[in-house]
Amino acid sequence: MSAARAAMLPRPYRITRVRRELRDVFTWELEPADGGPPLAYAPGQFNMLYLHGVGEVPISISGDPAGATLVHTIRAVGAVTDVMRKLGKGDEIGVRGPFGVGWPVAEAEGSDLLIVAGGLGLAPLRPAIHHILAQRARYGSVAIYYGARTPADLLYRKELERWRGRFDLFVEATVDAADTSWAGRVGVVPKLIDPHQHRFDPDHSVALICGPEVMMRFTVAALQNLGVPDARLFVSMERNMHCAVGLCGHCQLGPEFICKDGPVFSFERIAPVFHAREL
Amino acid sequence: MEPLKPLDELLLEHPFFADMAEGPRKFIAGCGRNEVFHAGAYLFREGEPADRFFLIRHGSVAVELHVPGREPLVVDTLQGGDIAGWSWLVPPHRWANDARATTLVRAISLDGKCLRGKCEEDHSVGYEVFKRFIPVIAGRLSAVRLQLMDVYGDPGQRR
Numbered sequence: 001m002s003a004a005r006a007a008m009l010p011r012p013y014r015i016t017r018v019r020r021e022l023r024d025v026f027t028w029e030l031e032p033a034d035g036g037p038p039l040a041y042a043p044g045q046f047n048m049l050y051l052h053g054v055g056e057v058p059i060s061i062s063g064d065p066a067g068a069t070l071v072h073t074i075r076a077v078g079a080v081t082d083v084m085r086k087l088g089k090g091d092e093i094g095v096r097g098p099f100g101v102g103w104p105v106a107e108a109e110g111s112d113l114l115i116v117a118g119g120l121g122l123a124p125l126r127p128a129i130h131h132i133l134a135q136r137a138r139y140g141s142v143a144i145y146y147g148a149r150t151p152a153d154l155l156y157r158k159e160l161e162r163w164r165g166r167f168d169l170f171v172e173a174t175v176d177a178a179d180t181s182w183a184g185r186v187g188v189v190p191k192l193i194d195p196h197q198h199r200f201d202p203d204h205s206v207a208l209i210c211g212p213e214v215m216m217r218f219t220v221a222a223l224q225n226l227g228v229p230d231a232r233l234f235v236s237m238e239r240n241m242h243c244a245v246g247l248c249g250h251c252q253l254g255p256e257f258i259c260k261d262g263p264v265f266s267f268e269r270i271a272p273v274f275h276a277r278e279l
Numbered sequence: 280m281e282p283l284k285p286l287d288e289l290l291l292e293h294p295f296f297a298d299m300a301e302g303p304r305k306f307i308a309g310c311g312r313n314e315v316f317h318a319g320a321y322l323f324r325e326g327e328p329a330d331r332f333f334l335i336r337h338g339s340v341a342v343e344l345h346v347p348g349r350e351p352l353v354v355d356t357l358q359g360g361d362i363a364g365w366s367w368l369v370p371p372h373r374w375a376n377d378a379r380a381t382t383l384v385r386a387i388s389l390d391g392k393c394l395r396g397k398c399e400e401d402h403s404v405g406y407e408v409f410k411r412f413i414p415v416i417a418g419r420l421s422a423v424r425l426q427l428m429d430v431y432g433d434p435g436q437r438r
Contacts, residue, residue, distance in 0.1 A: 149431040174356075177354060177426070178353045179350040180343070180379075183381065186342075186353045186354060187355050188426060190422075191418075194358075214425065214428055215430050215431075218425055
């Protein structure tokens, strides 16, 4: 079978665990139902998850790339994901992938790292965080800045608390609004990036940014103001991906196919279309 | 115990005044004093006269909106290196929010009336103060706009 044909064929996977993360967000752990080897992927890549008779959706991979289990964190926001939310342990789905270009974790070795996530944007960054922590000595200072809507909307909260307990990692979280029982920060994510709180060398830093596009826009501006060059800013773009191999054109953004050329782009490359209002 | 530094040296340590020339900094320092707030204490409360502002040196402050019949809503938090309060600049000089220390807070407060007087007396000092406040105010306005967008909310139910 040709590679192009194989890329269009879903492989059966079985759900081995379901974890409710938030009100409308759940995480699946999956293993191949065909007994074959686990999926090898790079942090930041995505899969097309297929439900027979319902449809197919692009979902970022959110597990540890060194682990044997395939992990996806999914928000129930549409016809396909609403049905997916009702599935449980033992149910089977189809998986195509992995697709796309991931985070530049190898190229970033030797640099300070600024990992900036908003809302569900922490999920596509989680494999990169696992990879970086496994290779911690290869990087300079590492900071994770995370923003969510309210304290109840913090994704992977226990893991965030565990990361925050490490001496070799700076972790700060903020929410848009809270009541007085919340002891953490309130405000927008870009405000967390403060060299007085956590030092980094802008010329030798790499920023990995994922979240709603508006949040990424403000974060990019904040990092530019602090002197981080555009070639060192990386954003994960989200568009309506269908074929995942750059054939159908659904996810085309200017000259770029998000599914094939991204979803991760350096800001230097994506800047010409990043601020485009209609494309 | 650490000996107390002169106030103009403490101002120099704060990012807000870090690049201000010695002359105007010493002139302004005459309006300042050291303050300590224990966790739970209020730096200021909505509606009270805004007679000063704070350079937070250490600790964390929650900016709150009081809503009758329910818990206050925390809309912002401020840290060491931040400024708390600009109502002293804007008539009628009354606080628009509550600001509560969530940890032990060490701050320098600057008397608003004294500082307004010095700004009137020497407009170059006024310019130095205002050119530092405008980016703070612009940054907070921009942040509030982003918060209002509710970017993390359910895409189908954005307000």
